[in-house]
Amino acid sequence: MAEIIPLPSTPAPTPEPLWRDLLGRRLRSLRQERGERLFDTARRAGVSPQYLSEIERGLKEPSSEMIAAVAGALGTTLLDLTAAVADDLRPTAASAPASVRSGAFALAA
Template sequence: MTTLLREVIGDVLRRARVEQGRTLREVSDSARVSLGYLSEVERGRKEASSELLSAICGALDIPLSRVLSEAGDDLAVEESRDAASTAHIDVSTKVVIPQVVSMAVA
């Protein structure tokens, strides 16, 4: 399954907030972003603009470059996991394709 960048960025932001022991409300107030929208960003449901990401990073006191770098690292891990799972296709599996039967239409 393909991992979306917005989901990975959301995970990184949530991890940073939780590590700081801060609530969504604290960060949303500091970033001047609605609590609901910040929650959606953290859950990977909303694609945050660069301005919004900058505001959230400012509220968390972490550089945007760190968020993007961690997101890139996490995405690379996901991609290698996906590649490894598709590389293990069992070649002994047989696929049976039924023969086409033509049917007369009256």
């Protein structure tokens, strides 16, 4: 009978964080830096506290209009918020495999 030789295991690549996760973390951080409750920020942005909580936890994909409203309620601009989230992505992108950095993507159906 043949001997079974285990193949060397390679660690699974760490998946890149999702935009909505990083956006949510950034929004929560901005809100907490201001010492605000969800209710206060949500009221000024014109969204429900539940919806804002879901955005902060990365559970919702808000429209650009919603992101701009929340950004404005937190005293920042859509441009500054987007740039900050993009900066949060950069360390991850630098360590991504070359196939990802070069634009080779696979999407699940």
